[in-house]
Amino acid sequence: QKEVEQNSGPLSVPEGAIASLNCTYSDRVSQSFFWYRQYSGKSPELIMSIYSNGDKEDGRFTAQLNKASQYVSLLIRDSQPSDSATYLCAVDNNAGNMLTFGGGTRLMVKP
Amino acid sequence: ETGVTQTPRHLVMGMTNKKSLKCEQHLGHNAMYWYKQSAKKPLELMFVYSLEERVENNSVPSRFSPECPNSSHLFLHLHTLQPEDSALYLCASSQDGRGDYGYTFGSGTRLTVV
Numbered sequence: 001q002k003e004v005e006q007n008s009g010p011l012s013v014p015e016g017a018i019a020s021l022n023c024t025y026s027d028r029v030s031q032s033f034f035w036y037r038q039y040s041g042k043s044p045e046l047i048m049s050i051y052s053n054g055d056k057e058d059g060r061f062t063a064q065l066n067k068a069s070q071y072v073s074l075l076i077r078d079s080q081p082s083d084s085a086t087y088l089c090a091v092d093n094n095a096g097n098m099l100t101f102g103g104g105t106r107l108m109v110k111p
Numbered sequence: 112e113t114g115v116t117q118t119p120r121h122l123v124m125g126m127t128n129k130k131s132l133k134c135e136q137h138l139g140h141n142a143m144y145w146y147k148q149s150a151k152k153p154l155e156l157m158f159v160y161s162l163e164e165r166v167e168n169n170s171v172p173s174r175f176s177p178e179c180p181n182s183s184h185l186f187l188h189l190h191t192l193q194p195e196d197s198a199l200y201l202c203a204s205s206q207d208g209r210g211d212y213g214y215t216f217g218s219g220t221r222l223t224v225v
Contacts, residue, residue: 034213036213042218042219043218043219049213088154090214098144099156103151104153
């Protein structure tokens with residue numbers, strides 16, 4: 001079983017719509033969760049972190065965490081073509097000293 | 112310079128060559144990492160250094176040899192690589208060797224082994 005799982009996509013949404021990206025993880029003791037955005041040919045860029053159950057909002061981005069279900073998601077409101085990228089979910093390990101990454105979901109926002 | 116810088120950006124090497132990748136962080140972090148990113152695969156952790164000591168070697172072949180002379184610099188020495196080693200090699204840093212606050216990545220080195 002993969003430690004961090006994401007649907008590889010592509011997820012295609014029209015401009016202005018809400019994009020919903022999902023991630024599940026296997027380590028029940030994980031405490032820190034991150035979403036990275038990676039444009040083609042570029043390195044990952046941290047866009048959101050979440051540590052507690054519930055929602056965390058930052059501009060057009062909302063991260064949602066449900067530790068009981070071992071599920072973390074990222075919502076992007078008013079999606080723009082510039083949001084087209086691969087979104088990586090990352091989860092800390094049980095020692096808290098390294099991150100495990102999912103395979104990423106490719107998002108395409110169509111004008 | 113700010114953030115995490117990696118050199119070179121692109122590297123083409125033959126299987127018998129020896130080369131080194133360099134990473135430098137200007138964030139005051141004390142942990143550094145090497146990751147490998149191959150096409151259609153998740154990021155693979157290779158090495159972790161915390162306070163200049165290696166704390167993780169994720170079953171990486173010996174043809175990859177890391178070096179961390181101080182908390183700001185990290186090298187990856189390469190020798191007798193295979194074509195399947197062609198990938199994007201990413202360096203990252205974090206504070207206190209913990210993943211709690213996420214990592215900052217460098218721009219990566221695109222390696223092609225011919």
